Amino acid sequence: MASDERENRREVRNEIRDFRQATTASFNAMRTDFVDLRQEFVELRGQFDRGFAEIRGRLDAAAAGQQQIVALIQTVSDDRRHD
Template identity: 40%
Template sequence: MSHPDDSLADKGAALETEMAEMKARLSRVAQDAAAAQVLARGADRDVADLTREIGEFRTHNTTLHNTTREDLRDVREDLRETRQDLKNLREATTNGFVEMRGKLDAAAAGQAQIAAMLTTLLQRDDQNDDTN
């Protein structure tokens, strides 16, 4: 028969072994918890950094869009002015051609009149030469 003290001693030894295992597990759990806290703090810092960087990106992006919008507004205004300048130049060129055409027509008419007068004079000279 087994001795009740032996059974109690075996149970006590088993409890001590189990207690030592539980302490080891508890120690590992505590270490894991501490590591998890370190990781969580790192993640919090990373999230804070990302939030700051996204805010800076938004600010920069908004500034870039506003600058681009202003540049496009300036380009449109320059384009309007250039179109107006081209229209004015076209009108001035057309008016200049019309004016030159009028002067050339007047000069041609004057030359035709001179040619007609010369022809008349030559014909008179020829008639006078024939009568003499």
């Protein structure tokens, strides 16, 4: 009977050890996933920022071009009034 009890305790200890190892492995895998996810987010944010800056530059260039067109039209209009 005492040996059965010892065997039961040994089995419980082994099950607890196995559970602890499985839990630790699971947490480590989740931690790795979160690190990877964070890195991907940082990369996406950088791409977004660069894309935003590129679009902003293009819009600024378009606005400057439109301003030049307005100035030319204004010059032509002023010339016609003076003629």
